[in-house]
Amino acid sequence: MRRPRRGRGLAVLTAAALASTALAACSSASGSKPEIIWYTNPDNGGQAALAKACSTSQYTITTQILPQDATQQRVQLARRLNAHDSSIDLMSLDPAYTAELANAGYLAPIPTALQTLLKLQSFKGAVAASSWDGKLAVAPFWSNTQVLWYHKSVAQKAGLDMTQPVTWAQIIDAAAKTGTKVAVQANKYEGYVVLINALVMGAGGDIASDLTKGVDAKIDIDSPAGRAAAGVIQKLAHSSAAPPDLSIAQEGQSESTFASPSGGFLTNWTYIYSAHSKAMGKDLGYARYPETVAGKVSRPPYGGIGIGVSKYSKHVSQDMAAVKCLTSPTSQGKYAVAEGNMPASAAGYAYPPLRKVYPADLLTLFQQSVDQAGPRPTTPYWSDISGALQSTWHPPASVNQGTPAKSASFISDVLHGRSLL
Amino acid sequence: MTTTVATAATPRKRQAATDRAVAENRLGLKLVAPAVVVMLVVTAWPMIQALYLSLYRYRLTTPNDRAFVGLRNYGTILTDSLFWHDTFNTVVIMVVSVAVELVVGFIFAMVMHRVIFARGIIRTSILIPYGIITVVSAFAWQFAFSLNNGFVNSWFAWLPGIQTGADATNWFGHHWPAMFAIIVSEIWKTTPFMSLLLLAGLSQVSEDMIEASQVDGATWWQRLWKVILPNMRAAIMVAVLFRALDAFRIFDNIYVMTRGAQNTESSSFLTYRQVIEQFQLGLGSALSVLLFLTVLLLAFGIVKLFRVDLARARGEA
Amino acid sequence: MARRTRKALFGTGVGFVVIMVWCLLPVAWILSLSFKSQAETNSGSPQFLPKSWTLQNYRDILHNSDFLYALRNSFGIAIIATLLSVIFATLAAYAIARLDFKGKRLVLSLALAIAMFPVVSLISPLFDMWRTFHLFNTWPGLIIPYMTFTLPLAIWTLSAFFREIPWEMEQAAQVDGATPWQAFRKVIVPLAAPGVFTAAILTFFFAWNEFALAISLTSTTAARTVPAQMSFFVGSDPFNPPYGQLATASVIVTIPIVIIVLLFQRKIVAGLTSGAVKG
Known part of the structure; x- marks a missing residue:
């Protein structure tokens, strides 16, 4: 009489365990069209809009929100990546901890072609803040100053x-x-x-x-x-x-x-x-x-954000294509208009609607400031x-x-x- | 196994008695086993692991840098001023909150003991702070003391040193005011527990004795010190022990209210920060071991100091 | 004599009011905050009541999927932990109260030691263990430690209740041919049910309240409970804490507590004080 009762207790426990693993499995296995999950810093929906715009017939990009301050973002991402969590694909990373995540081997290396493109398009300061060990660890997305x-x-x-x-x-x-x-x-x-x-x-x-x-x-x-x-x-x-x-x-x-x-x-x-x-x-x-x-x-x-790709993602090549779209000058311009966070490239600043919203002298001041910014040590x-x-x-x-x-x-x-x- | 006891009971009484004792012993052990296993799995085994990790230099994000360092982590911690400062903070919070709660809790208990009307209402209102989530209580008090959004500054602006407006008092901007706010939230949340334990003690003091001393002409103050308090000794000790150890582990309020800024860290918060935010598994484990030993020492000290037999106090002879 | 009684009555009355105000003021405060708009708190709103009342915070929070997930996790985890903990504690408390076995004192001391255990010192090793066993950020990852820390309280409360139950009745049942197990189930269980219920309430309070383990052993809404989620609250304005929404979330998670307290206040008081002062 006693045993079955205890067994039932254990059964509940096991059921709960199964339920939660099933839940985790559910979010990563998504059939033929992969879902790219992008962990973003909190904003007013600008990144979610870009995710929608950059989704293609090959993949869908969806967003999840990280905690508010950079320290908490770092804690959450590092701990999950350390546990080889495959439900993170893209991450909006603050320059403060980009080098740490890159050095720990949590970030998938960016292909050479994309590296070259990003280095050409981005501000020098943005490249410096996004690099570790001589290579771009993340794709510069927007540059703050x-x-x-x-x-x-x-x-x-x-x-x-x-x-x-x-x-x-x-x-x-x-x-x-x-x-x-x-x-x-x-x-x-x-x-x-x-x-x-x-x-x-x-x-x-x-x-x-x-x-x-x-x-x-x-x-x-x-x-x-x-x-x-x-x-x-x-x-x-x-x-x-x-x-x-x-x-x-x-x-x-x-x-x-x-x-x-x-x-x-x-x-x-x-x-x-x-x-x-x-x-x-x-x-x-x-x-x-x-x-x-x-x-x-x-x-x-x-300041600003670079987009990194997790090494534990199940579809790194699609992730890289998504990154390329998300960090294109047009995307950067759109994001700047929507959120007030400025592009990481001169080409992004050239986005015409942006020039309508901001006075020209302010945009020049921003560009100059980013260009001559003093980034924190990486x-x-x-x-x-x-x-x-x-x-x-x-x-x-x-x-x-x-x-x-x-x-x-x-x-x-x-x-x-x-x-x- | 239980049926054998029942059938063997009649023929040979002696044999049956020992059989019964053996069976009872076995049944007893089986019944407590699941609880004991769950309690040990999550405490004893992790503590052994912490002991092991505390001998290493080990950081989560630089795994290649892991190395055996012997007792060096302990040396680092015990010679570190931050560790001692945080220990001091924790002791201050513990001593002040327990002392205040003892007095306030006793007054609450007296009122509840005397009240003849609306007992349900007072019991309910006292149980709400007890039941409320500590994080919620911390938020409520953080907002109450907030510079721009709190009522404390505007209600108490008549007190010297408290101001509103452009130079409003910034409670979380300095060490002692921030500690004060933390202690207030701790006291609010936990006084009910204290007062309920004291109420139980109070209800065991016989009314006859109080009346007898009253007839003898003892003043209210004398009655309190000579009759009521000595007869509540066990209740007071248990309440102090439990609350002191609880207050020593303070964490939630500090996490929500200051995040340890203005040097308001407690020992628990320091340990948490090393492990979770700094990824220092080695140093953090050493801190965990030290925290555990401190609590053990503290419990031992209080028990010795007050000479309470806890098993007796819990009613188990 | 009459004057003294009147004075005492007056003192008690004043004490009554003071207790009510002290205990309920912060609750009233978060309730009031939850009706203040974000615009009002951003520009500074030191007065107690809102300038203009709004339900916007409630509308927002009921559309905040992270909060709703956390609420689901909190309920699920707290209820499962309570259930399991009370089952285990009932068995143990019965043994402690009724049976004679070796190591009884050891079990009681262990329970006491665990009640005093600094939870934070477990975070580091548990974090490491749970990663290895893939329990990190899962329900069982919280349920198991919650059981550990609620078992002592449940065992004490229950053994105190069980001791009050007349021993002869169980013996009488055994004389009537029932096995000890049957005696336990048929006689003790119905008598002990109120005690078990009280232990369950206290256990639920603990699991509902717990914070340190909840923030350390979870990382997403798959397992994060309400207290942890609240410390990660993100409003629509990335640089200002959403006071109103935090207050609203606070109000919502306090509702179950208030309901339980209103319904079972007598039982909770009995449970908290049972056995605490005997001897």
Whole structure:
């Protein structure tokens, strides 16, 4: 009497196990016409529309949405790929962890012909950010960059000449003088490292070099450039121009500060134009990313997405054809119009409808910024370096001239497993 | 096997008694076996595996880099300031929340004990925080303390140090305010459990004794300390033990409310982050082992300190 | 004397109100948030009640397939785990309460130790094991550990209930010719049913609530439960957290809890406190 009862319990368990494996099998085995599953970062449906447009009689592309922040995207993708999950075909990858996934062997190599085509069409910065070990690991899809957004009325009141390049010190002082805020991204997350990297590169330095040496890469942040970057953050954090939520501000919070009555200046991605040009009208100004050091050309942040193909996909050649379509200049242009995220190629910028939506000088500014952007170092250990920077440079109010030295030794301790992160 | 016991019962009593004992023993073991197996499969075996992995340098995304490092991971952790800082945070959260809950929970229990009307309503409202998902409670409090969307700033703006408007108080922007918010959410969620355990203890204090002391002229305060609390000792100990160990494992609230920013990480959160976000299987396993040992030590310490025989306290002699 | 009683009554009344407000305020808060529009929360909405009430969040969430999958997973996993856990615990608790066998104390200590076990320290090895056994991101991958961690509570609650059941009745049944097993099934089961039910509620609460394992051992909507899904919530605006939708999801997952609490509050209290203070 007892045994059957326990047996029933086990039967339920087994049934549940079978049911869930059956479910998994169902999504990958799809008959004659393969279904290409594209994991995208969240957007307003722009990638889903492209997936539809690029579906052919040979295959259908469908989309699945990844978590919101780059760290969570990385965690989910790496863990599933490590488990040889074949239900991922294409992935929209952030440059922050592209090298890590490529180095771990999770990405299918892009065929030479497609490599050549992509290298020819894309911006140099986009190619650099998408490459690992001398080859393109992902296909550059769109390239993001930041510019300085400002209220023209505020700049005018502060007497700032925005036709000339401005420095961080100038805009912080201008905002303090006018009782407005300089909104940046300084929460403890990847976006804060984007800011730090741009500041360091703007001062002519870099965070790390000799990246092919892996954990033995050279850490350069303890340098005059690093200290100049720390100086800017220090100045902002202790100024009345710092928003109250500085230490928890991501893109959205900084955008709200900018749109509020106390908004003055904002460094943020290209999407700000489509989000605020209507409400702000002629008051919305834009200029090149601020200089860290007066007279030294700024290196705006590089962001964006490259599309990678999983090595564990069951139909890699069709996936590559799909990638080619999804990253074509026309697709890039369409996506830019739909989402406000700019193309990764000059040809994409030439897409006529795009030129109707954006003012020509803004498109030129975007292109210039992408072209001269300072990408973050590409290394499989970026998450360690970035994490170590976040924990030494956060909160912004704690940054001082000793921070770069502290972070340099912490980064190398973390890379060598001598310190917890 | 059970039928033999029944038939053998009458003829030879002695033999039957031992037979019966053997059968009972066997039946007992068989009945507990499934539960014991399930409990061990998911705890003992993984712990052994964690012990093994903790001796390696092993990162999920650089599998070729795997190497035996002996006890070095433990050395790294135990000399690391982050580990000790997070342990300190965890202890602060545990001590503060348990202390507050003990007082608040006791007051709740007194009220529930005394209330003669609407008992169902008060029981229901106290059980809702108990039953609610911790993640939901964390979100509710995170939004309540939120800079732009929370009511805390606007309701308590009359208190010194709390502001609204352009320079609103940023609760999650600094260490102690963020810890405060986390502790509030922890207290809200778990006070009901504490108060119910205390209520059960309170109901066992005999009314006669209280009345007798009242007749003797003892004040309310004296009655509380001399009669009520000493008679609730077992209940208080069990409540403190369970809540303390529970609070030491705090994870959900921190994950939702700060993600460990402003140095609000707990030991559990640190372990989670090493394993899941940093892919550090070696270091993470070493942390898992240390966390397990800490909890064991803590449980042992509380039991020794309060001299509670838990099996007795659970009613099992 | 009369004055003192009135004073005590007043104190109790005040306490009553304070408890109600303290316990229900956050619930009222998420309920109110769930009726605020995304536009209102994006521009900052510090007042308690919405400026204008909207049902949009509810409409959105009922069209959010990820959330609906998570809801399905949560129900499925919690119910199966509860069922299995209660079956196993009933057997074990019966043995502990009624039978004399070697290792009884050991089983009780093991249960106690597991109740105190730091769940997070299992994440690393379980993640590795589940990948090997292909249980990662499956229902059984969560059901098995949930059983492990609910068994101790279920065993205690049940053994406390079983001890209250008159032993003589089982013996009487055995004298009437029933085997111990029959005695268990025919006499004890009906008497124990309320206790089993209480244990089931407490177990369900745990499985419904669990978060650390749910985010670590799942990666897609194939097995992700509601608490985990909520921490991955993505609104239509990629850079702003969807406050209203999170609040709405919170309200929806709290409804089953409120219903269970309303219906069974007496049983839950009995279960939580049973045996906790004896001795």
